[in-house]
Amino acid sequence: MLKGFFKKTKYVTTSSPLYEKPPTPNIPDGMWIKCTACEQIVYKKDLESNKKVCPHCGYHFRMTARERMDLIIDEGTFREFNQNLFTLNPLSFPNYEKKISEQQEKAKLSEAVVTGTGKICGEETVIAVMDSHFLMGSMGSVVGEKITRAVEEATKRKLPVVIFSTSGGARMQEGIFSLMQMAKTSAAIAKHDEEGLLYISVLTDPTTGGVTASFAMLGDIILAEPGALIGFAGPRVIEQTIKQKLPEGFQKSEFLLEHGLIDEIIPRDHLKETLGKLLRLHKEVG
Template structure:
């Protein structure tokens, strides 16, 4: 009996074949999509969803991100009730939105609000790629623009974590208009001396990368994040050249001056906290 018990534990850890995978209780384990190592989900969560073996940064939900950065019970959500409509009457769009709401417990692919990071009050927006792949529609653009406006009115910094496949095709040109709306809101915020920190996570592409994601006072990214406008194959077909293997990665963008820093997720809170403290103290830290 004991031999069988410990044998199963060993099998769960190594997962040598398909039968072993079937024996693992659902939801208990998680496999790294980069190195294929398997870990207990609790272990991965404790590591902020960074693989302990290869340091691959797995996607985080919006609320996991908030909980990893903000002081306990300090975050206050804004505009939770703003949701997507179907202005173009796109077939099955409402059903797809409803399905994502049920899956993610979010009304839209971005959460906005304010809270304190190591005691410093800041406005915040975080995109969740599990909701329509973080695609930017009218509701998302409205929530982000309002968050920036609130930051301006309250004279507090604004931080955004981006993760998006681009514009939401079901909303057509109304989706593309959000690029201009959010960028104008940031310009007004900047003109009043506001501090904006943008952190691009995997992936940040399309209209999001070409608008608010790239115009912060500080532009950061997580390791290995895909950052770009058009897809790799489209660019290669257009210029008829083979692109570098690391093209559009965060490291490639840093090397070519498009980012200020690539920050490991374990260092994210301390780095942002130091920046907030520095600007709050007029450029000096304790």
């Protein structure tokens, strides 16, 4: 009766469709982006059509200099100058020339700032836009020279100047040469101010180091994008120095506005309109 009850049963593996591994979705790389702030997945084309602002939480993604120009300058009015200034290696820093060459190829720029003239809502202005995609927007001798020449051109032509800052600070490969740019750019802005001309500084994420310690904070009007990191030294360095825990949101543009370091925070979709109004008002008053 129990014969065969304890006999080991042989099982046969089959390739039933019910147990087949589902095919991997064929999604091309780069179509979707994960938001840094809310971690929602955003369709890349939707993000680009929304001026690179997350539609879920409003986080402002970083823009290239060219993207910023397309957003701010009236179509067909931008005229670039000093685009043929190229970085040398004054301190013979190892592999610096190679690094610069790689950045130029990657970012499609000669340096970390683009300068020129153009119209914002019909108002002629000199504009300089830094690009964090080129060595984190670090300020070397060419970046400082291009910004200085842009301000001097604005002074010569009696035009306002708008500078979009984004930077990790001075460029270490150029040592004292990069630090000298802080004084040079500040001196050019002082002369521009003496002529009674307008300088609007727009701070974007991140604006730190020597750029913050010089021209970025010298604007007659200082604007910032929401959530931008703005400061000189990083939070960790400050905490180690003062031996205290920093407040929540320290060095964000909202914190700086609350404490009077900047004049206003302007969302990206209102930035061009705001700049146009400020330029027009100053022109009428002047």
